[in-house]
Amino acid sequence: MFNSYRAVLNLPESKWEEFQCYYNRLEVPARTILLQEGEISKRAYLIEKGCVRVWFNNDGMDTTFQFFFENESVSSVESFRRQIPSPVTVETVEPCVLHWIHKDDLDQVFGDIYSDPANSAALSEMLFERQLHYMKHCISFIKHSPADRYVQLLRESPHIIQRVPQHYIASYLGITPVSLSRIRKKLMREGKI
Amino acid sequence: MFNSYRAVLNLPESKWEEFQCYYNRLEVPARTILLQEGEISKRAYLIEKGCVRVWFNNDGMDTTFQFFFENESVSSVESFRRQIPSPVTVETVEPCVLHWIHKDDLDQVFGDIYSDPANSAALSEMLFERQLHYMKHCISFIKHSPADRYVQLLRESPHIIQRVPQHYIASYLGITPVSLSRIRKKLMREGKI
DNA sequence: TGGATTTCTTATCTTTTGTTAACGTCCGGG
DNA sequence: CCCGGACGTTAACAAAAGATAAGAAATCCA
Known part of the structure; x- marks a missing residue:
């Protein structure tokens, strides 16, 4: 399997094994909807092959927010984390090979993530990195x-x-x-x- | 003093006391530059009174990225956290009453922040919240x-x-x-x- | 108070973008 | 092999935004 999360979080081997075994392989054609706007997200995806797009309905117009490719993870973050209706739709652009993990399983595996200071620090670094990414994206629109x-x-x-x-x-x-x-x-x- | 961070992080009383005593009160007129683009940020500010603006130079044009008001904390986050030259200038819009803490002191106080899982979780929640904020800001530009x-x-x-x-x-x-x-x-x- | 600075508005002209519709191409399924 | 849907380009016109300049209004402060 891949190691997208592994690289970031530096999970210990045992946890990594546990983590991996919850993932489910999924092969889908292009233009497959993985999560519909309004649904509550239960799955986080890792992309082995292909391209996924996150978009939202804007007065009937289809407006893209982000693209995701190989070795990236994709979900409706807000819906997945908070278990609220998703503001966005998640859809494949190309035929994809995906691996998904159920929210409950992820919570299980990561339940004690904060008990290890090193993991906490790594997670915080990852979140900060994402914050910077979106800040820069905003700036590109203003600038x-x-x-x-x-x-x-x-x-x-x-x-x-x-x-x-x-x-x-x-x-x-x-x-x-x-x-x-x-x-x-x-x-x-x-x-x- | 205020409790901006306190509300978010739920620091224990002892740490909160320690945290507070590093803050320095600062009163400045409008249009005071707190951090110049290109400098390395050493101070994080809390706003007691007034308004602060974060902006960057865009081909000689002055372009605003964000505004901050009472009870908010402001800094050039990237520069402050990574100790790299700031991509933005931080400047007061109104006369301000500020409280600043030095990077070294903050590191000192927060050095063991990850040792408490509850603090780690709170910090992660705060960072996630900010990520969502900037995501929404991006979307408003597209939409x-x-x-x-x-x-x-x-x-x-x-x-x-x-x-x-x-x-x-x-x-x-x-x-x-x-x-x-x-x-x-x-x-x-x-x-x- | 009064002059200087900053801020906001207005006008004119140019450029960019939106809207709608037509047309051509490509590609996959029947 | 043809058909239909998806995709890209172009045209024509309308609407919005940028650039520049001039002037009015507000604000600051000496």
């Missing part, structure tokens, strides 16, 4: 134009642009597919693509 | 127009609009002061303000 953000995405996360349909990327950038098409055309004219 | 975001700010954080100069709010919303002025005019015409 840069859609065109700039597209160029940045192209530079920093080319795999997203290569593997995700363009209209999903448009909503991820906060613009319409038509506008993104125009931006791309202009960038091509200017030789920036 | 809503500047006009919508202004109306939302008016509804959810009227104190910001009452106490902060409008051109700071404009950059906080990711638009120009001129554009915000137009949006306000339109909202007034439509009786929404």
